[in-house]
Amino acid sequence: MKNIFKLITFITFLLTxxxxxxxxxxxxxxxxxxxxxxxxxxxxDKDIEIKVPSFADNPVQVPIYIDGKSVKNAKRxxxxxxxxxxxxxxxxxxxxxxxxxxTNIKVAQETPLRxxxxxxxxxxxxxxxxxxxxxxxxxxxxxASNNYEFAQLMGQTKGKIYTKKDVLRIKASVxxxxxxxxxxxxxxxxxxxxxxxxxxxxxxxFKTTAAISENPRLILESKKNIEDFxxxxxxxxxxxxxxxxx
Amino acid sequence: MRIILFTIVICNYLFSFDYKLEPxxxxxNSYYFYGKKEYFSPQNGGNISNxxxxxxxxxxxxxxxxxxxxxxxxxxxxxxxxxxxxxxYIINTHHHPDHFLGNNAxxxxxxxxxxxxxxxxxxxxxxxxxxxxxxxxxxxxxxTRLRIPTELxxxxxxxxxxxxxxxxxxxxxxxxxxxxxxxxxxxAYVSDLIFNERALATPHANFKKWIKSxxxxxxxDFKILLPGHGKVEYxxxxxxxxxxxxxxxxDLLTNxxxxxxxxxxxxxxxxxxxxxxxxxxxxEEFERTIINHYPKYEREVRK
Numbered sequence: 001m002k003n004i005f006k007l008i009t010f011i012t013f014l015l016t017x018x019x020x021x022x023x024x025x026x027x028x029x030x031x032x033x034x035x036x037x038x039x040x041x042x043x044x045d046k047d048i049e050i051k052v053p054s055f056a057d058n059p060v061q062v063p064i065y066i067d068g069k070s071v072k073n074a075k076r077x078x079x080x081x082x083x084x085x086x087x088x089x090x091x092x093x094x095x096x097x098x099x100x101x102x103t104n105i106k107v108a109q110e111t112p113l114r115x116x117x118x119x120x121x122x123x124x125x126x127x128x129x130x131x132x133x134x135x136x137x138x139x140x141x142x143x144a145s146n147n148y149e150f151a152q153l154m155g156q157t158k159g160k161i162y163t164k165k166d167v168l169r170i171k172a173s174v175x176x177x178x179x180x181x182x183x184x185x186x187x188x189x190x191x192x193x194x195x196x197x198x199x200x201x202x203x204x205x206f207k208t209t210a211a212i213s214e215n216p217r218l219i220l221e222s223k224k225n226i227e228d229f230x231x232x233x234x235x236x237x238x239x240x241x242x243x244x245x246x
Numbered sequence: 247m248r249i250i251l252f253t254i255v256i257c258n259y260l261f262s263f264d265y266k267l268e269p270x271x272x273x274x275n276s277y278y279f280y281g282k283k284e285y286f287s288p289q290n291g292g293n294i295s296n297x298x299x300x301x302x303x304x305x306x307x308x309x310x311x312x313x314x315x316x317x318x319x320x321x322x323x324x325x326x327x328x329x330x331x332x333x334x335y336i337i338n339t340h341h342h343p344d345h346f347l348g349n350n351a352x353x354x355x356x357x358x359x360x361x362x363x364x365x366x367x368x369x370x371x372x373x374x375x376x377x378x379x380x381x382x383x384x385x386x387x388x389x390t391r392l393r394i395p396t397e398l399x400x401x402x403x404x405x406x407x408x409x410x411x412x413x414x415x416x417x418x419x420x421x422x423x424x425x426x427x428x429x430x431x432x433x434a435y436v437s438d439l440i441f442n443e444r445a446l447a448t449p450h451a452n453f454k455k456w457i458k459s460x461x462x463x464x465x466x467d468f469k470i471l472l473p474g475h476g477k478v479e480y481x482x483x484x485x486x487x488x489x490x491x492x493x494x495x496x497d498l499l500t501n502x503x504x505x506x507x508x509x510x511x512x513x514x515x516x517x518x519x520x521x522x523x524x525x526x527x528x529x530e531e532f533e534r535t536i537i538n539h540y541p542k543y544e545r546e547v548r549k
Contacts, residue, residue, distance in 0.1 A: 051510040053537055054530075057449075063537055065510040102508045104541075134381055160547065162506030169506055171544070217541060219508050 024112040024128045026082040036078055036088075036116065041123050045071070048099075048115055048127025056133035061104045061213045066115045068099030068127060073120040077101070081131070083111035085182060086211040097196075097204040098167070102219035105211050106180070107133050150177065157243035159231060168225060170196070173217040174233050174241055180210040191216065193234040198226045263291040263386035265317050267324045272470055272478050273431040275301045277328070279312075279321055281344070283444040283476060283526035286313065291386035292379060293317060295344040295474055298435055299325055300428065302409035305334040309426060309435050310474070311348030313379060315390045318348025335359065335406045338395055339424040339437035341367035342447075343375035345474070349393035360395035361415060363422035369394050399424065414466070418456025419447075427466060434468040442476025442484050445522070445531035446491055449538060453496040460489050476526075491522055495535060503543040512536050 022029060022044060033042065047070035056062040068074060077099040079089040089105055099117045115127040159172040174191065181188025190210035196203045203222060228246040235241075269277035278298040286292050292313030299321075300307045306325060311318045322333065338346040338360040346368055349358055360368065372392040379387040403412040414425040419438045426435040438447065439459055464485050471479040502512045513536055522528060 053533060057534060058538070061537075061541075063509045065508050102510075158545070160506065164506060171506055173545070217544065219506075 022128070024130045026112050028082040028087070029112070029114075032080060032082060032087055036080070037124055042116070042126050043123065045117075045125035045127055047071075048117060048125060050113060050115055050127050050129035052113060052129050052131045054132070056107060056131055059107050059133050062107050062131060062133065063102070063104050064113060064131075065102040065219075066100065066127065068115055068117040068125070071099060071117045071119050071125045074099040074117045075120065076118040078116040079114065080116070081105065081107060081111045081113050081211065084108050084211055086180060086209050088209055089211045090209070091207040093205040095202065095204050096222060096224045098221040098223060100219075100221040103217060104213035106213055107131055109133065150175075155233075155239065155241040157231070157233065157241055159229075159243045159245040161226075161229070161245060168222045170220045170222060170229065170231075170245075171218070172220075172231055172243055172245075173215065174243070175215050176233070176235065176241075178210050178212055178214040178216065189236055191233045191235045194218075195232045195234075196220070196229055197232075198224070198229045203229065263314075263316055265291055265293050265320045267293075267317075267320050269299075269324055269328065270478070272298075272472060273433060276428070276431055276433060277325075278472055278478060279324075280477065281312070281475060285527065285530060286344075286379065286382040288382075288384045288386070290383070291317065292344060292347075292383040295438075296472060296476075297321060297345075297348075298472055299333075300409070300411075300431075301329050301331060302407050304407040305331050307335045307337065307406055307409070307411070308333060309337050310339055310345040310437070311336060311351070313344045313347050313383065313390075314387045315348055315351045316386055318351035321348070322351060336395075337399070337424070337426065338364055338368070339426070339435070339474070340364055340420045340422060341371070342420065342438065342450075343379060345437070346372075346395075347375065347379065347387075347390050347392075349395070350391045352393075357397050358393065358395040359397045359399045361399050361422050361424060364420075364424070365395045365398065367420075368392075414462075416459035416462065418452055418454075418459045420450045421452075423459065425463065425466075427468060429467070432467070432469040433472060434463070434466055434470070435472050436463060436474070438474035439463065440471065440473035440476075440479075440484055440488055441525075442473045442479055443524075444476045444526040445528040446488065446535075447475075447531055448495075448535045451535075451539075453492045453539075457489055457492050457496075460485050460492075487521075494519065494522065495539075499536070499540055499543040500546075503540070503547045509537055509540050512540065 049067040051065040074094050077092045077094055080087045085108055110132050113129050113131050117125045153175040157174045162169040176191050177189060179186050179189040188210060191208050194206040194208060231243040233241040267279050270280055271277050278296050281293050281295040282290050284290050284294055297310040297312050334356060336356060336358040341364045376390055399413060403410055412427040416423050416425055423437055423439050464482055498516055513533055
């Protein structure tokens with residue numbers, strides 16, 4: 001009798017883990033998923049590593065780190081925060097890059113953070129984490145807008161290549177206010193596209209939104225062993241800022 | 247019957263928060279109220295930092311006023327049990343909310359001293375701090391209103407009803423940290439430049455300047471040291487330990503930036519000396535420190 005009971009528990013455990021449910025529930029999740037992936041299939045994947053602060057004190061600069069290397073041959077990665085007025089943070093055509101990103105984002109309130117990673121078979125893997133915060137990050141005008149040095153600094157870029165544990169890592173940053181346009185009197189003004197090329201071949205391409213914090217910083221990881229790269233940041237006013245690293 | 251009693255107890259608890267303040271004697275005429283080594287919470291009512299008072303021949307000087315007006319009102323009651331001399335002078339050591347938000351508990355004729363920078367920060371961000379406190383500690387903060395310091399501090403020393411105090415204008419924890427030296431009792435009131443057995447809070451810190459200020463403090467002539475957080479000390483060892491902590495953070499951030507690490511890699515992989523790990527609030531403060539300060543170090547590398 002005991003054994004049967006154990007067996008039943010084991011089977012239910014197997015079934016539930018196969019059909020894992022949403023680890024961080026939110027009222028917006030289904031709608032956003034429908035908008036992003038339509039009827040395509042997705043699963044919740046615990047192996048996608050998402051790191052967020054245990055409490056985000058500063059809602060305009062919340063560091064996030066996503067490592068989805070467990071998804072082999074990933075094609076595309078979308079990062080979004082369910083309860084932000086600007087949910088989508090970035091949408092990446094990965095090409096020669098791993099589904100890895102570290103950057104700072106804004107949060108308007110406590111919100112789940114998701115990483116959607118598309119594998120080679122057309123299945124989306126969803127990683128989740130919860131960001132605890134008092135919020136208020138999207139309706140604050142950027143510090144840059146109130147900074148006299150802003151005009152001189154804007155568009156300045158920096159970058160460097162590191163090798164860490166046999167992975168090639170790129171660090172890059174750019175001065176930009178990343179204005180959301182949600183504050184009365186401030187128009188939206190942010191970087192909406194980033195391209196990374198080496199020898200004129202596109203290695204990865206990012207669509208970005210004002211949910212990324214001002215003066216964006218990025219850590220990315222490349223599959224290819226590159227020695228130099230050119231990164232171009234495009235903003236909503238048609239400016240282009242280049243970063244060349246050798 | 248028990249339910250009624252219980253409700254009464256709860257109601258009392260809700261209507262005025264009891265800080266249970268007990269002055270601790272540090273010398274013949276000086277006392278301090280010990281703040282818990284915790285983060286702001288409804289349970290502690292924001293009682294997380296030390297405040298002190300000195301009884302002179304004619305009056306009482308108070309150093310820092312805690313996080314809420316309710317706290318300071320109860321502190322005043324507690325002081326009145328010891329002396330009936332009037333409280334005439336208040337000093338705010340720096341602009342963090344756990345050191346000045348009780349200012350409004352005093353009558354209008356009480357003089358409140360602060361440096362220009364501290365005064366301006368209180369003026370410009372004081373209301374924001376009050377809003378934050380309403381979120382963090384709730385009920386206990388609801389009677390708190392802003393009271394901006396009335397007098398500027400810029401002299402090397404001053405006499406308060408004949409009682410002399412020396413001032414040292416240092417920085418590092420914030421852009422302007424006041425150290426008060428009382429030669430009558432050989433006591434240094436060092437505000438938040440020292441955290442005793444509690445992890446250092448760093449939201450406005452500059453580590454290199456902070457270390458410099460601590461090196462300077464080592465040479466001051468005192469026997470008793472009252473930190474902003476943690477227990478009173480009778481040796482200078484605590485200064486050395488704080489310097490070690492700051493150097494550890496500064497080196498960790500510099501090295502991590504040179505290796506190209508991510509914030510979360512530092513948080514999970516850093517080798518932390520045991521004695522720092524045992525500090526109260528270490529995990530919270532360490533995470534906050536790394537998150538707030540690492541971007542600056544990253545920018546330095548890529549110049």
